[in-house]
Amino acid sequence: MQGPAGAFNQLLSTFNVFTVLTWKEVIRFAKEGNPKPDRVVERTEEEWRAQLTPEEYRVTRLKGTERAFSSEMCSLFEPGLYGCLCCDTLLFDASEKFESGTGWPSFTQPIKENAIAYHGDFSYGMQRIETVCNVCGAHLGHVFPDGPAPSRLRYCMNAVSLKKVKVPNETV
Numbered sequence: 001m002q003g004p005a006g007a008f009n010q011l012l013s014t015f016n017v018f019t020v021l022t023w024k025e026v027i028r029f030a031k032e033g034n035p036k037p038d039r040v041v042e043r044t045e046e047e048w049r050a051q052l053t054p055e056e057y058r059v060t061r062l063k064g065t066e067r068a069f070s071s072e073m074c075s076l077f078e079p080g081l082y083g084c085l086c087c088d089t090l091l092f093d094a095s096e097k098f099e100s101g102t103g104w105p106s107f108t109q110p111i112k113e114n115a116i117a118y119h120g121d122f123s124y125g126m127q128r129i130e131t132v133c134n135v136c137g138a139h140l141g142h143v144f145p146d147g148p149a150p151s152r153l154r155y156c157m158n159a160v161s162l163k164k165v166k167v168p169n170e171t172v
Ligand SMILES: [Zn+2]
Pocket: 084, 085, 086, 087, 088, 089, 133, 134, 135, 136, 137, 138
């Protein structure tokens, strides 16, 4: 027999896909291994060079950082989705984008838990968590624990690593 509480819990578990990712989980992913991606895209360095501009290649494949305030994407907040420049995997929903004032587009959550992989980055004497596309390994930027509630995460992204994806009118 299932009472109202059981039915309610069942309903809740249906919506569990929207669980908010927190810093604790980000650290766990970086230390113990990342969630499995839906697919894997692998290309040679030559193929990436042929596909990307030198600046895109430098940021996404060589872990570069674009100049702050170099992209109009920082101040764009129209609805839509953001995908990986290199492999088109959907990474962020515009509803999770916020004005961080850093000069880089900033988000509080990825679109799916397994869209992004996390690696400890100890370069330049800092301890940071690098974010990469979990499908093709493109460098996206870093994630920090000083974002807005409820996740408190700030995905600090290179605009050049992202592409805005148009959402068909019939969705949502
Ligand atoms: Zn990718």
